[in-house]
Amino acid sequence: MGETLAYKIMREHLVEGRLLPGERIGIRVDQTLTQDATGTLVYLELEAMGLDRIRTELSVSYVDHNTLQTGYESADDHLYLMTVARKLGAFFSPPGNGICHQIHLERFAIPGKTLLGSDSHTPTAGALGMLAIGAGGMDVALAMAGEPFQLTVPRICQVEIKGGLSPWVSAKDVILELLRRLTVKGGVGKIFEYGGDGIRSLTVPQRATIANMGAELGATTSIFPSDEGALRFLRQQGREGDWRPLEADSDARYDERISLRLDDLEPLIALPHSPDNVRPVREVEGKRIHQVVIGSCTNSSYHDLALVAEVLKKERVHPDVSLVIVPGSRQVLGMLAQNGHLASLISAGARVLEPACGPC
Template sequence: VRVTLTGKLKPWVAAKDIILDVLRQMTVKGGVGKIVEYAGPGVATLSVPERATITNMGAELGATTSIFPSDEVTRAFLKAQGREEVYVPLASDPDAVYDEEYTVDLDNLVPLAAMPHMPDNVKPVSEIGEIKVNQCCIGSCTNSSYYDMMKVAAILKGKHVHPDVSLTISPGSMQVFNMLAKNGALSDIIAAGARILECACGPCIGMGQSPESAGVSLRTFNRNFEGRSGTQDAQIYLVSPEVAAASALTGVLTDPRTLGEAPEIQMPEHFDINDSMIIPPAEDPSTVEVRRGPNIKPFPLGHELEDSYAGKIVLKTEDNITTDHILPAGSKLLPYRSNIPYYSNYC
């Protein structure tokens, strides 16, 4: 499936809005059994973190995978990360044929939000209106890059979070966290009244920061399935970091275009590199003893499926089954993730 990107994003409109628009067009089932390839002149206008936000949420389309061409923007990012030598140019053939084609006009895109309880339940923020917000959570694997965090810091600088809103920030990595601390952006975020969480999934998988009952939570995450946050009746909206930061200041869902001039963030020419916490693979793996605690069990080895199976049906599901229907997240079960035999009882 080819998604052609034309034009260039306007101020206050983000990569998150691109993938939300694709979800609006294709739906959460539209990518099942398909590979989504992004193409067109709009690709060159997007940084690698922005492309990562878009491909990250390919899972919400049901896609097998998503891909961007590898170009000079890719090379510059790898160079800044000290990895230019691994750069490989990648592009589809000029005469490639596609089963389906979609277009996203970046020039006309506006800030969007996915409303409860599906990532494809998408409307413009301005159309949803100024609903009261209880919580804003910025980060997760989808929107926690240095680029995203610097935009948030610029929006929050010199201001303070609305007294009725709890704002959480989850930097995406030690590198991001460290660079924010060194350049003062972390101080701006903390001074604005944000809670700084660890570099982890956290609230996205219901591990802490569950919203209040029936509370409205704006999240820059990738999924807003019912109950996933740890609060069954919470109203979870998926938004860009710009929308989340703006709304954290006002206390209501806010179109960031109302804030005036948008901050312009440049990608750094050099990222801080610190691999001191990474343990490289052993030269001779056979000499390594794997030590397992009482709750860590060996990975069950698979075997070839039989031609047929007989059994009793114990559950019939509704439509649009989510990952949380299949394998629940949340604080009750996630501590058993390393114990697959036990976890399978809840699968």
């Protein structure tokens, strides 16, 4: 019997226990990420352990939440995180660089590796075939100290994607459809593994949107195969050498299966006050709005924001509406500027914030 992609990566990293459904195991962690809202405590815990050097292959300390120094507290946090990262051998990403998940995808995510992050949307890196899991600060500190991450072997749910996206339907609609079907509790104790011919039409940023919002399903993580699409993305980032082909075996056994045709989707929207309160956009057409925010770690890629800029060309934001744009990284902001999209957004009357978690 063949193996799922998630099982292949867990088996490669298995340190303790048996890789069987419901069993308690420990896996080796290759990379970690923290952000400033959780990272300060993580590094204080590491210092309390007496650690003189991190023991992962790579750890990154991002500052992307409290980026505005409105008081001495944030400034002190930033200074501490910068100096302790230097001391322990971690990378430090200062305020303004962007959102941890977007930057990690661009710079550090590697197919087949494991990532543990002190942020719930860490599974974003699953878009590149990485087993990426969000966890508590102590778990991340222990991983940085070289200890295995303890978890119960999740159920593996295959999501078979077929067809292609219709005009004005986006990757966000894929995950909203799953939320509509399964609710915010439908992914608890599960890994969502995406496959099928339809994923070939999805770029890595589109896959990242889907993997990112697997957190809203309550999933342990979400993962896509490392295919030609992943190779193209890594080549564009100058990291072609990090690529390796990875996919589930053709006879892999799954605990659950879901089939989803991209052609059948229509534009969807999640209404207050839960991500699974999903309705077709046509049902709320004409409803008055006062504020629009486009960004966050879910929808802040170059493709997302360039599309908005094209829509707004030669248009103006309505005087009764506040439009906020939040690029996901300095790279995204730079590309928008180089290609004229930033000028289009500003001319249309959008507010452009620095690359950070911002309103989220």
